[in-house]
Amino acid sequence: MKAILTMLATFLALATVTTAQAHEGHKDDMSDAEMVQMEMHEADAMHEEAADTMHDPESMAQAHPTASGVVERQTPEQALEAAIAENRLTSAGDFLGRLHPIAAHFPVALLLMATLAEILLALRPALGLETTVRFLVAGGAIGALVAALLGWFAAGWRLSDKSQTLELHRWNGSAIVGVAILAAWFAFRTDRRSGLRVTLAILAVALVIQGYLGGEMVFGPNHLGLE
Numbered sequence: 001m002k003a004i005l006t007m008l009a010t011f012l013a014l015a016t017v018t019t020a021q022a023h024e025g026h027k028d029d030m031s032d033a034e035m036v037q038m039e040m041h042e043a044d045a046m047h048e049e050a051a052d053t054m055h056d057p058e059s060m061a062q063a064h065p066t067a068s069g070v071v072e073r074q075t076p077e078q079a080l081e082a083a084i085a086e087n088r089l090t091s092a093g094d095f096l097g098r099l100h101p102i103a104a105h106f107p108v109a110l111l112l113m114a115t116l117a118e119i120l121l122a123l124r125p126a127l128g129l130e131t132t133v134r135f136l137v138a139g140g141a142i143g144a145l146v147a148a149l150l151g152w153f154a155a156g157w158r159l160s161d162k163s164q165t166l167e168l169h170r171w172n173g174s175a176i177v178g179v180a181i182l183a184a185w186f187a188f189r190t191d192r193r194s195g196l197r198v199t200l201a202i203l204a205v206a207l208v209i210q211g212y213l214g215g216e217m218v219f220g221p222n223h224l225g226l227e
């Protein structure tokens with residue numbers, strides 16, 4: 001009990017130091033359109049800087065044309081140094097948020113495999129996959145809890161977002177944790193197979209949507225090219 005309280009206190013303390021801006025801009029309360037506009041401005045500024053350099057003989061002396069014809073002021077080593085400096089951590093919460101993309105893949109894989117194992121078990125009871133399902137659902141529920149906590153650090157601790165994508169991802173992800181814990185509870189009862197199947201079906205759909213929304217935030221709108 002003491003250990004759980006200490007962990008909770010640590011998380012709350014870390015939450016208060018996550019006011020720094022996320023390096024990807026997700027902690028800023030910006031709409032999807034504003035985020036795209038910001039990224040386009042940054043790209044434009046880089047192009048303008050490159051064009052200025054071409055017209056300035058002094059800068060031309062240090063200019064480095066790349067294979068694509070874009071002129072850079074910095075050497076590759078300087079650019080690498082600048083990127084490393086820009087990505088430096090601002091707080092412990094900032095670090096936890098950056099772990100979200102690593103953790104996010106565990107619940108997706110484990111809970112989808114649990115669903116597959118449960119389908120196989122329904123078709124072929126002789127396979128005896130009950131223990132496998134239990135293992136996958138329990139691991140998936142713990143994975144979802146960890147991923148969602150780290151997600152809150154990545155996104156910032158607020159209840160609504162200007163970005164519809166982030167808001168949907170935030171609440172779908174948080175709901176996934178609740179449903180996954182319920183599924184794990186069902187998996188450890190022998191008389192709750194239909195409850196387990198319903199929760200796994202909900203989770204399979206919610207996790208695919210969650211992964212898609214995460215991709216939209218990291219790789220940009222229409223990242224699968226379907227629209």
Ligand code: HEM
Pocket residue numbers: 024026098100101104105107108143144145147148149150151152153154155169170171173174176177210211213214215217218
């Ligand atoms: C089970 C729960 C969750 C899953 C499976 C999940 C999954 C994902 C995935 C797959 C990505 C894309 C990662 C990549 O390709 O690099 C992502 C990104 C992201 N997620 Fe989640 N997520 C969950 C919960 C949450 C929650 C609850 C929040 C916010 C409160 C959140 C906030 C974010 C943010 C801000 C990003 C963008 C990360 C970045 O720009 O570095 N996630 N998520």
